[in-house]
Amino acid sequence: xxxxxxNVSKLYKQxxxxxxxxxxxxxxxxxxxxxxxxxxxxxxxxxxxxxIPATEGHIRINGENVFNAxxxxxNICFVAESGNFQEDMTIAQCLKANRFFYPKWDEQxxxxxxxxxxxxxxxxxxxLSKGMVxxxxxxxxxxxxxxxTIFDEPYIGLDVAARNTFYDLLIDQQIEHPRLFLLSTxxxxxxxxxxxxxxxxxxxxxxxxxxAEQWDQYIVAVKGNAQDVERAILDLEVIYKHIFMHDMTxxxxxxxxxxxxxxxxxxxxxxxxxLVYLSKQQKERLVK
Amino acid sequence: MIYSLSNEKPIxxxxxxxxxxxxxxxxxQSEDRIPSTNEFAKEYQINPATAGKGxxxxxxxxxxxxKRGVGMFVSTDARKILIAERKENFFxxxxxxxxxEAVRLGISDEELQNMxxxx
Amino acid sequence: xxTVQGSLYVFFQSYKKSNIIFWCILFAIVLLSxxxxxxxxxxxxxAMTISIPVYIFYSTMGAKILNKxxxxxxxxxxxxxxxxxxxxxFFIVWSLIGAFIIACTHKMISFVSNLLDYQNMxxxxxxxxxxxxxxxxxxxxxxxxxxxxxxxxxxxxxxxxYRFGTLGGYSFIGVMALIPIMMVIFGWYSPLLxxxxxxxxxxxxxxxLGMIIIIYIVISSALRKAPAMPS
Numbered sequence: 001x002x003x004x005x006x007n008v009s010k011l012y013k014q015x016x017x018x019x020x021x022x023x024x025x026x027x028x029x030x031x032x033x034x035x036x037x038x039x040x041x042x043x044x045x046x047x048x049x050x051x052i053p054a055t056e057g058h059i060r061i062n063g064e065n066v067f068n069a070x071x072x073x074x075n076i077c078f079v080a081e082s083g084n085f086q087e088d089m090t091i092a093q094c095l096k097a098n099r100f101f102y103p104k105w106d107e108q109x110x111x112x113x114x115x116x117x118x119x120x121x122x123x124x125x126x127x128l129s130k131g132m133v134x135x136x137x138x139x140x141x142x143x144x145x146x147x148x149t150i151f152d153e154p155y156i157g158l159d160v161a162a163r164n165t166f167y168d169l170l171i172d173q174q175i176e177h178p179r180l181f182l183l184s185t186x187x188x189x190x191x192x193x194x195x196x197x198x199x200x201x202x203x204x205x206x207x208x209x210x211x212a213e214q215w216d217q218y219i220v221a222v223k224g225n226a227q228d229v230e231r232a233i234l235d236l237e238v239i240y241k242h243i244f245m246h247d248m249t250x251x252x253x254x255x256x257x258x259x260x261x262x263x264x265x266x267x268x269x270x271x272x273x274x275l276v277y278l279s280k281q282q283k284e285r286l287v288k
Numbered sequence: 289m290i291y292s293l294s295n296e297k298p299i300x301x302x303x304x305x306x307x308x309x310x311x312x313x314x315x316x317q318s319e320d321r322i323p324s325t326n327e328f329a330k331e332y333q334i335n336p337a338t339a340g341k342g343x344x345x346x347x348x349x350x351x352x353x354x355k356r357g358v359g360m361f362v363s364t365d366a367r368k369i370l371i372a373e374r375k376e377n378f379f380x381x382x383x384x385x386x387x388x389e390a391v392r393l394g395i396s397d398e399e400l401q402n403m404x405x406x407x
Numbered sequence: 408x409x410t411v412q413g414s415l416y417v418f419f420q421s422y423k424k425s426n427i428i429f430w431c432i433l434f435a436i437v438l439l440s441x442x443x444x445x446x447x448x449x450x451x452x453x454a455m456t457i458s459i460p461v462y463i464f465y466s467t468m469g470a471k472i473l474n475k476x477x478x479x480x481x482x483x484x485x486x487x488x489x490x491x492x493x494x495x496x497f498f499i500v501w502s503l504i505g506a507f508i509i510a511c512t513h514k515m516i517s518f519v520s521n522l523l524d525y526q527n528m529x530x531x532x533x534x535x536x537x538x539x540x541x542x543x544x545x546x547x548x549x550x551x552x553x554x555x556x557x558x559x560x561x562x563x564x565x566x567x568x569y570r571f572g573t574l575g576g577y578s579f580i581g582v583m584a585l586i587p588i589m590m591v592i593f594g595w596y597s598p599l600l601x602x603x604x605x606x607x608x609x610x611x612x613x614x615x616l617g618m619i620i621i622i623y624i625v626i627s628s629a630l631r632k633a634p635a636m637p638s
Contacts, residue, residue: 051635053596100413101483192335
């Protein structure tokens with residue numbers, strides 16, 4: 001499955017939710033789709049699932065436009081943050097309905113997962129807790145066997161144990177039935193090692209798209225005496241800088257280049273930390 | 289989970305080192321079967337592709353080899369290969385900084401040698 | 408084909424409960440009326456109408472359907488056209504069921520009235536404006552069409568609210584409310600009534616069907632690019 005995004009923009013009431021976003025992703029792969037609140041993640045995922053029309057540009061899957069294209073959309077399972085099920089239906093009915101819409105629906109897996117997440121199939125969606133609805137969404141996502149499976153914040157209301165079950169399932173499924181998983185989440189530290197590729201959105205724009213492998217050399221933290229650090233990062237783009245007692249930490253885009261200098265140390269930046277730095281950078285820009 | 293992986297080094301590197309350590313410590317003997325990529329992925333909750341990268345580096349070095357459809361095994365020369373490699377790293381990682389620090393503290397070569405014998 | 412089946416399954420499951428409750432209440436009222444009639448029938452004449460509450464209930468059903476089901480079905484991968492088709496199909500089936508129950512109830516009421524010899528039990532039905540026949544199939548035909556019209560016009564209202572927000576929705580209602588006022592002002596209602604009374608049942612049914620088709624086409628084109636969330 002190949003997703004091709006070309007110059008996609010989305011306007012909401014004259015405001016840009018997405019600005020000229022372009023990229024290509026190809027599966028099977030587990031992809032982390034990150035960014036802080038309001039960065040445009042959900043808007044993009046809605047576009048990808050054909051739920052809303054783009055203002056400009058197009059999204060193609062295997063060369064075909066996704067909007068109003070049931071033949072393509074049949075291969076996509078989109079588990080949104082909420083509103084995935086009909087309130088008046090029971091869990092069993094929801095799962096039965098899914099059978100009609102996902103051609104590769106795995107009934108056996110669905111039943112197994114019902115037990116794993118301890119759901120009662122006779123319960124109505126209306127009466128479920130947040131965590132239970134999330135679990136039902138997770139079951140739908142995995143049992144759909146859809147070539148492109150999108151989870152947007154899939155575990156609201158789930159505890160650590162249940163989230164762990166989700167990660168285990170994700171790896172299991174990726175080994176047994178590889179597909180393109182797109183996972184958008186706030187709990188980056190927990191999930192960061194699951195990603196093979198990372199996309200980060202910021203203020204409606206694609207900030208970066210890297211494989212986990214490229215990641216370590218792409219963004220680094222340079223630490224040391226302030227003057228030494230300044231000298232080492234002279235011609236690099238800085239994301240974040242912090243000085244404490246003459247010691248400086250500078251997070252920079254190394255973009256694969258080796259950073260050299262006297263008395264400095266280089267450290268990897270975790271995804272979680274990067275997002276913190278990015279939001280600090282954004283705030284500074286707003287203050288200016 | 290007996291070991292958990294830390295955040296400092298890339299995960300695939302940690303996996304590679306864990307297997308290497310087990311071979312050097314004799315926990316893994318030649319012709320022992322080692323876990324598959326998928327087993328590593330599940331054990332540490334990491335992407336199968338990442339786990340594969342660590343394992344593949346070991347295959348490239350000749351430390352382990354794949355038997356089709358059976359699994360992966362420690363090769364006969366594994367220990368030899370690893371010891372040679374580690375010796376080289378040992379100099380760069382430990383001796384050089386040791387020397388540097390000794391100079392900084394004004395420790396003479398003779399004094400250093402005595403220290404080494406004591407340690 | 409499977410998605411059509413699936414959609415009907417979802418619609419049925421989603422609307423089953425509210426419909427069962429509605430019919431239970433309606434039947435309870437009918438039974439109560441019989442009861443009262445048994446004791447007080449000699450003093451008052453009873454006029455019963457089954458169909459009008461059903462029209463009203465069906466209108467409320469259609470007025471929410473878009474918000475309730477469009478995002479859901481789009482997530483399941485239907486195109487907007489498929490969705491509109493499936494809703495249309497569901498409406499037809501649901502109207503047939505409603506009309507069938509109404510017609511059966513009418514038969515049952517007249518059967519019981521004859522059995523217990525109630526002369527003062529009158530059934531009111533729109534059909535009697537045009538024709539004196541009370542044939543089962545004619546009642547059912549006209550009810551099916553009227554129920555379908557109720558569903559489809561309330562869906563149209565839902566579409567307007569969905570696409571143009573609260574402001575657009577209420578403006579639309581305002582414009583619609585002008586029509587009867589204009590009719591009174593310009594005196595259009597009397598020729599209309601004359602035409603209606605002259606028209607045959609078949610003509611009425613076919614013109615209602617024509618209206619339904621026109622509204623349906625308007626709805627389809629309004630939803631062609633609709634987003635999965637109301638504006």
